[in-house]
Amino acid sequence: MVSESSSIGRPEHPNIEQALSSFSLLRDYFQGALIVDHESRITWIDPRYRKLLGMPADFACYGLPVEQVIPHSLMRRVVETGRPILVDIMEFDERQFVVCRIPLKDDNGAVDGAVGFVFYDRVDFLAPMLEKFELLHKQLDRAQAALTRERAAKYSLSSFVGTSEVVGQLKAQVRRFALRDGAALLSGETGTGKELLAHAIHQQSDRADGPFVAVNMAAVPEALLEAEFFGVAPGAFTGADRKARKGKFELAHGGTLFLDEIGDMPIGIQAKLLRVLQEGEIEALGSNAVKKVDVRIIAATSQDLVARIEDKSFRADLYYRIAVLTIAIPPLRKRLEDIPVLCDALLEKTPRASDQRGWVIEPAAVQLLQQHDWPGNVRELANVLERAAAMAPRDIIGADLIRLALPARGGTAPGGIGGPADLASRLAEAERRAILDALDASGGQKLLAAQRLGISRSQFYEKLRRHDITA
Numbered sequence: 001m002v003s004e005s006s007s008i009g010r011p012e013h014p015n016i017e018q019a020l021s022s023f024s025l026l027r028d029y030f031q032g033a034l035i036v037d038h039e040s041r042i043t044w045i046d047p048r049y050r051k052l053l054g055m056p057a058d059f060a061c062y063g064l065p066v067e068q069v070i071p072h073s074l075m076r077r078v079v080e081t082g083r084p085i086l087v088d089i090m091e092f093d094e095r096q097f098v099v100c101r102i103p104l105k106d107d108n109g110a111v112d113g114a115v116g117f118v119f120y121d122r123v124d125f126l127a128p129m130l131e132k133f134e135l136l137h138k139q140l141d142r143a144q145a146a147l148t149r150e151r152a153a154k155y156s157l158s159s160f161v162g163t164s165e166v167v168g169q170l171k172a173q174v175r176r177f178a179l180r181d182g183a184a185l186l187s188g189e190t191g192t193g194k195e196l197l198a199h200a201i202h203q204q205s206d207r208a209d210g211p212f213v214a215v216n217m218a219a220v221p222e223a224l225l226e227a228e229f230f231g232v233a234p235g236a237f238t239g240a241d242r243k244a245r246k247g248k249f250e251l252a253h254g255g256t257l258f259l260d261e262i263g264d265m266p267i268g269i270q271a272k273l274l275r276v277l278q279e280g281e282i283e284a285l286g287s288n289a290v291k292k293v294d295v296r297i298i299a300a301t302s303q304d305l306v307a308r309i310e311d312k313s314f315r316a317d318l319y320y321r322i323a324v325l326t327i328a329i330p331p332l333r334k335r336l337e338d339i340p341v342l343c344d345a346l347l348e349k350t351p352r353a354s355d356q357r358g359w360v361i362e363p364a365a366v367q368l369l370q371q372h373d374w375p376g377n378v379r380e381l382a383n384v385l386e387r388a389a390a391m392a393p394r395d396i397i398g399a400d401l402i403r404l405a406l407p408a409r410g411g412t413a414p415g416g417i418g419g420p421a422d423l424a425s426r427l428a429e430a431e432r433r434a435i436l437d438a439l440d441a442s443g444g445q446k447l448l449a450a451q452r453l454g455i456s457r458s459q460f461y462e463k464l465r466r467h468d469i470t471a
């Protein structure tokens with residue numbers, strides 16, 4: 001008897017000789033073959049097929065029902081119907097292979113088994129078909145992903161509300177960009193929706209099924225940024241976590257990495273980021289192994305990066321790497337006609353009592369909102385509406401409530417409605433002044449301003465946000 005791992009197998013199957021003689025002719029064209037008997041039990045398997053299936057060479061598979069070795073095999077169907085499946089595609093480990101299954105017949109023409117051949121995708125004449133299959137596969141995946149997205153619809157482009165011409169152009173531009181895979185830079189004042197758009201671009205792109213990972217340069221202490229980006233090899237720091245930690249780049253593999261407030265990226269990290277973008281490889285801290293990463297960068301800034309380049313706090317070469325596609329989001333005061341639809345959309349999300357049907361905003365109130373200049377943009381509008389709603393006795397928001405909810409001119413803290421200010425609002429006002437002074441004294445550079453005030457960048461940003469200060 002011939003050993004199981006031999007390419008000849010054991011000739012118990014009556015037609016095996018006949019099948020094997022055809023094999024020698026075809027051997028150069030296929031990369032694996034299998035024979036089953038009339039009960040679809042394996043009677044012979046090519047060693048190359050074993051390897052493909054990850055089956056140990058000494059695994060005794062003869063006599064086993066074929067599905068036990070190849071779970072979705074169609075060999076049984078061929079045996080039962082007596083009809084061949086001449087061309088089919090099978091997936092192993094996410095690779096596609098062309099397979100061909102033919103019934104074997106005895107001298108009386110009765111089916112007494114089947115033979116299957118596996119071809120790799122490098123078989124030239126099959127390549128066009130495989131390509132088509134892969135394309136259809138991708139399209140199907142995309143359609144399914146789009147469907148899921150529609151259902152979730154959390155961050156799609158439709159959540160960026162606005163009917164003005166500038167917003168229309170912006171959305172058209174985002175749709176065009178989404179189809180390309182280059183790095184994108186979103187610029188706009190605070191609260192204009194940069195993060196919202198970054199999500200929307202990701203969701204519209206081919207990477208929608210991949211991860212969306214965000215890093216806020218302003219919120220991560222400088223000393224930790226490198227580890228945050230590139231990860232840490234196991235035991236890289238003595239006494240530190242002995243386990244490896246993945247960096248955001250690796251976590252974003254196959255998807256999008258959103259670099260928020262990129263203007264605040266320390267110059268040392270800028271050089272490292274540039275290298276990663278040029279080489280597509282990362283090196284974890286304390287490791288000397290490099291890993292390939294496939295990541296699309298979307299960066300956002302509320303600062304003028306060109307001015308940062310001029311004062312040498314931002315590298316020009318990094319700027320050109322990330323500003324392949326640029327989108328400037330106009331401030332709300334330049335698109336006041338969006339305010340009515342924005343009010344509707346934002347009020348929709350504003351909490352209301354369970355017995356209320358929905359907020360109604362009166363035209364005079366909307367008009368009043370259109371007279372404000374919105375330094376905090378849509379975020380500020382949302383806050384004002386929320387304040388007005390909180391004060392409203394019913395579900396109607398009129399001009400009087402908006403007047404109370406809008407920050408008083410001259411910079412009084414929101415909510416400080418005339419009269420002698422209480423301690424909290426006086427403190428808030430003093431803090432606001434201190435922040436504005438620090439910003440003035442440091443030429444608008446947030447990092448310097450934070451240092452001047454003796455607080456961290458993240459605390460500083462939090463305060464900017466709380467006071468609706470656009471810097």
Ligand SMILES: Nc1ncnc2c1ncn2[C@@H]1O[C@H](COP(=O)(O)OP(=O)(O)OP(=O)(O)O)[C@@H](O)[C@H]1O
Pocket residue numbers: 159160161162188189190191192193194195196197302342345378379382
């Ligand atoms: N066009 C818009 N339609 C609906 N909601 C919006 C729009 N623009 C912004 N928002 C909302 O306003 C808030 C602020 O948006 P986002 O965080 O995206 O702004 P940002 O530009 O990243 O601000 P910052 O620079 O302060 O980080 C979010 O709650 C967002 O959902």
Ligand SMILES: [Mg+2]
Pocket residue numbers: 194195260300
């Ligand atoms: Mg943001």
